[in-house]
Amino acid sequence: MGEILHFGKMGVKGVAVCATFAAAALLASSCVRRELHVKPDEGHVILDFDWQNIVPGGSVPDKMSVYFYGADGTLKREVVENGRFGVTLASGDYKVLTLNEEAVSSSVGFTNMEDFDRAYAYALPLNKKAEGEEFWIQQPGMLYSANLTDLTVNKEDTVARTFVPASLVRRVILKIRFTGDADRVTNVSAALTGVAPAVRLATLEHIDGVASITEFEPKLSTEETGFYTASVLVFGVSAKDATGAVADNTVRLGVNFDNNGSQTLEEGIEIEEGTGDIEIDVELAVEVAATSQGGFVAKVTKWEVTTDGMEVDNRP
Numbered sequence: 001m002g003e004i005l006h007f008g009k010m011g012v013k014g015v016a017v018c019a020t021f022a023a024a025a026l027l028a029s030s031c032v033r034r035e036l037h038v039k040p041d042e043g044h045v046i047l048d049f050d051w052q053n054i055v056p057g058g059s060v061p062d063k064m065s066v067y068f069y070g071a072d073g074t075l076k077r078e079v080v081e082n083g084r085f086g087v088t089l090a091s092g093d094y095k096v097l098t099l100n101e102e103a104v105s106s107s108v109g110f111t112n113m114e115d116f117d118r119a120y121a122y123a124l125p126l127n128k129k130a131e132g133e134e135f136w137i138q139q140p141g142m143l144y145s146a147n148l149t150d151l152t153v154n155k156e157d158t159v160a161r162t163f164v165p166a167s168l169v170r171r172v173i174l175k176i177r178f179t180g181d182a183d184r185v186t187n188v189s190a191a192l193t194g195v196a197p198a199v200r201l202a203t204l205e206h207i208d209g210v211a212s213i214t215e216f217e218p219k220l221s222t223e224e225t226g227f228y229t230a231s232v233l234v235f236g237v238s239a240k241d242a243t244g245a246v247a248d249n250t251v252r253l254g255v256n257f258d259n260n261g262s263q264t265l266e267e268g269i270e271i272e273e274g275t276g277d278i279e280i281d282v283e284l285a286v287e288v289a290a291t292s293q294g295g296f297v298a299k300v301t302k303w304e305v306t307t308d309g310m311e312v313d314n315r316p
Helices: 012-030
Strands: 042-049 063-070 075-081 085-090 092-099 108-111 120-123 144-153 158-163 170-180 185-195 198-200 212-216 227-234 249-257 262-269 279-290 296-307 310-313
Touching: 042 092, 042 144, 063 085, 075 085, 085 092, 144 158, 170 185, 185 227, 212 227, 249 279, 249 296, 262 279, 262 296
Parallel strands: 042 158, 170 279
Antiparallel strands: 042 085, 063 075, 063 092, 092 144, 108 120, 120 198, 170 227, 185 212, 185 249, 249 262, 279 296, 296 310
């Protein structure tokens, strides 16, 4: 005969244990931990460059440096390809400065870039000319800059702004026409004095204190005897000297002759610089006469400055 199995009733204690295990299992299966997602307090900024102010004959820079100055003292710098670009920033108010600093770094230095209001660019010194109290500088490269003082970034928002960079340098074009024994001139060097060595980026004001000198090499025209032309880039031509007075602008010419002789000429010129002037033309008429002793006499007989189509003739 088969064995009959006996199932007795569970005691109270056994029921309690089973209930406890069941409740624990139910709790474990129903309580799933979920992370609370908090969106960051930041927004998106889209910036464009509009090159309507490119200097005639110039090229648009390949890259631009963009500085974001936060009202809380933060600073973020981006180097971007020319054109539209986007960046994510913490919410808040910003000032923005942009410039093609990498393209001109061989001739221009930058100081106080951590401070929007005090940042400035300066022409690097021309060490081979450093002597006495004169301060010689290199020609700055074609520096472009633009800034914003009121960029506000809101949480989960996108703001778009457009920069219109403008040139921070001026081009002085020098035209020298030799008369008389012009064919005896073999080479001409030139320098311009009283130029501004630096410019404040936020305001485009010239940095006072050191009126400087820069050199350039006139080239002989292939179409006209005795006619030389040159151009020189400067931040400005209305620099102030250490006393605060506006320094004089002069053109210095070094003239070499075919008998190995040479002569230095210096002529003061008056340039009224306007904020929108990109090119300033200076024309010099120089008379050269061979002497009976085989030497030469050269003198400036006339000069004039042409700016924005307006001629200023300052000599009889």
